[in-house]
Amino acid sequence: MTNLEVFNNLNKQLFNGSTKFFDDAFETIFDSWSKVQSFPFYNVVKYSKGKYGLEIGLAGYNKENVLVEVKDGILTIEGKVEDKNVDYVQKGLAFRKFFKQFELAKDVVIDEAEMKDGLLKIKLGYNEPKEIEGVKIDIK
Template sequence: MNTIDLTPLYRNSIGFDRLASLLDSTLSSSSVRSGYPPYNIEALDENRYIILLAVAGFEKSDIDISVERDVLIVRGSKPDEDKRKYLYQGIALRNFERKFDLAEHIEVSGAEMRNGLLKISLVKEIPEAMKPKEIPITDADAEQKALNHQPEAMDQAH
């Protein structure tokens, strides 16, 4: 197993531990992943996304969606009640688990199922304190003049 030494990253940066753990988990996970169920990830705009999973044969009650430590987990499990005798089974109905790493501030806003497709809506909600803000530049001389003229204005008011 190959590992990358991320120590130099920690020397000059703060708060990149999530990125390091994401890289580490990606590199350490098995390179052969199941392609089931197939899915699409679509960007609707700068702050909204959709994950679409093909879950034909599953009911809403067979699917569990959760978020744990910035990882979206979608699990599907069919009860073992199906005792059918298939001559050919091309529609996979096996249990599955799909994980999607979510970036900071990405929240799951809802999920719906229609025509065998599970649609999970995501939205990027940046807190107001984290949004960029403009800092106005004031003229220090003008401020000083305003401070110097305030007492005169107050004296005339009395």
């Protein structure tokens, strides 16, 4: 066996082993994400530089049943649906209580929130941080 053959065999073993390691790691991560509550579904939208937003699908909800608030840098969206005394033959639409939170960067602000046609749009802005004046440090 030549040195090149030994190198190629070793390279294949190392590469296949590392690929399996990363595959296993990512499968574990994505598997745990799939168990996280995903309702309601949402999009993150970039409108322009420094202007982002959330679009949250809330078919069947109205603005009176949805709470949007920011406290301690956490954006909380909570929804409650009144129980309608309906005898469903088949129920494929989700009308349930939900609670979703997003951590905001310290300079992010909520510009506005609008509920229209079952879509909650929350527009996020960005406050430019104030520059700190330079401080001269005396060396002793």
